[in-house]
Every structure is written in structure tokens, then in C-alpha cells.
Amino acid sequence: MLKLSVDQIIQKINNQDTFEAVSDDYSFTIKIDDYVHYACGAVHDGHQFRSELWENCLHSTYERWFEEDPATKEMVRTHPIIIAGMDSRFEYDLNRPPEGAIYEDAWGKQLWRDPLPEAMKQKSLQKHHNFYKVVHALMSKLEELFGVCVVYDMHSYNWRRWDREVPTWNLGTSNIDNERFGEDVELWRSMLEKMELPNGIVSTSKINDTFQGNGYFLKFITQNFKNTLVLATEIKKVYCDELNQIMYPEVVKAVERSLRTDVKKHADAFYTKHKS
Secondary structure (H helix, E strand, O other): OEEEOHHHHHHHHHOOOOEEEEEOOOOEEEEEOOOOOEEEEEOOOOOEOOHHHOOOEOOOHHHHHHHOOOOOOHHHOOOOEEEEEOEOOOOOOOOOOHHHOOOOEEOOEEOEOOOOOHHHHHHHHHHHHHHHHHHHHHHHHHHHHHOOEEEEEEEEEOOOOOOOOOOOEEEEOOOOOHHHHHHHHHHHHHHHHOOOOOOOOOOOEEEOOOOOOOOHHHHHHHHHOOOEEEEEEEEEOOOEEOOOOEEOHHHHHHHHHHHHHHHHHHHHHHHHHHOO
């Protein structure tokens, strides 16, 4: 893996180079093993939280972990194109627009003991800006090469805060062109529903049940690239004990094994249908 500046990463994308890199500020990673008609994103995978913020933060490490999406990058690790955040959403949220990316409070609890200095905000917002510069370059290249493409926007959610039965998988579609891509969404939903999981976990999947797909990653790509479908794909945290902070690696592995084939199968069907 290389350590590269944002400009160097963009140059490699523009040159159609294959590479794996971490940004030189260690805020995100990108891997391109091959230029294909689909990509995977895991914007909330990161847990880093820079030390100058520690004393001022009222949320514990566990509270931050609880709201992050651990292992979402691991679930799609074998695919040719992956971009993933390394920093915690509690520093800045890549799935929110710049003006709302830095929390004042989080899930009903004040985040900062004292108001965050503007210089610290700007340091975080620069990382947010850099990430989306790379996303824009990447999607520009993929649409240039293939005409159409699909992005699997991987997330997870905490199911124990719901007082009703919730699906293993939720697809958020309120901000995509459902008239054009509705069949592709339904195909993805039906594939996820067939996933075999260990420990007696039954894989169910619904559309706009727990979340509606209002994230900035999806909106940014959808608004800037009219021939790209972004599938906001949320897995219920059946792959960990969210109350005791214990990961279930056998479940993570089972999800990864299924997505290894299902993502490509779905992406190929999408491309065959829409490439003309």
C-alpha cells in the first residue's frame, strides 16, 4: 500500500493506474485492482479519532464505536474498487454535507465539552473535502470508461434501539431514480434475502424500512453522475454484540463470502441491462 496525496491519487485515477493507497493524512483508503463498472464504499468504517479532540469529547470510545459501521469495508474487501473512511464519524461525518458534517450533539447527547475551535473544524472539513475530490475523480473515470456504473454504499445499523422487528438488510432508495433503476434495486434486495448466515440468523431484506437512503455519499454521486446507481445497503448489526462491543467474525466472514459473488453478479446484470 502506498501513502499518497490527494493530487497523486487523482493523477493515478486519471492515468487509469491500478494501486492501493492511504491518503497522506491517513483519513481514507482507496484500492483499485482493476477498472470495472462498479465500486464499493464504506464511509463509516473508520474509528480513528485524533488525540487533540479526546479531552473535549463527552462521548466514550464505546459510544462512538456503537454508532460507527465496523467491518463494512471487510465485507467487500475482495472487490476491485473500494474507498473507505478511516476516521470516526464523530470527528466529521462523510455521509453528511460539509455544513453538517461536524456534530454539535450526537444521538441526543452533547458531543463537545467546550465549543470546538474553528481551526479544528477546518482541519476535519479539509479531510471531508479531500475525500469527495477523490470520489468525484473516481466516478468521472468510471462513467467515462463504462457509461454506467453502480456503487454499493455499505453501512450497518443498531437494531436494539428499535421496538419492532427490523430487516437484516435495508435498502434506502428515496434519492435515486426508481423509475429507471427500480428493477435493479429489487434484484439486489432479493439477492440479499437469499444470503445464508450462521448461528440461526435469517436474512431478510426490505426497502426504505429503517432508513430511506438520505446520506450525502449517495446524494453527492447521484447528483453529479446521472448514469450511476448508488445502492445504500445497510446490514442490521447481527455480526456483533452491539451492547458489549464483541465482534462475531464468523458472521462477518459469511457476509463477505456471499457478497464476494453477489456484488459482482448484480453489477454484471446491471451493466448488461444499462450499458446501451
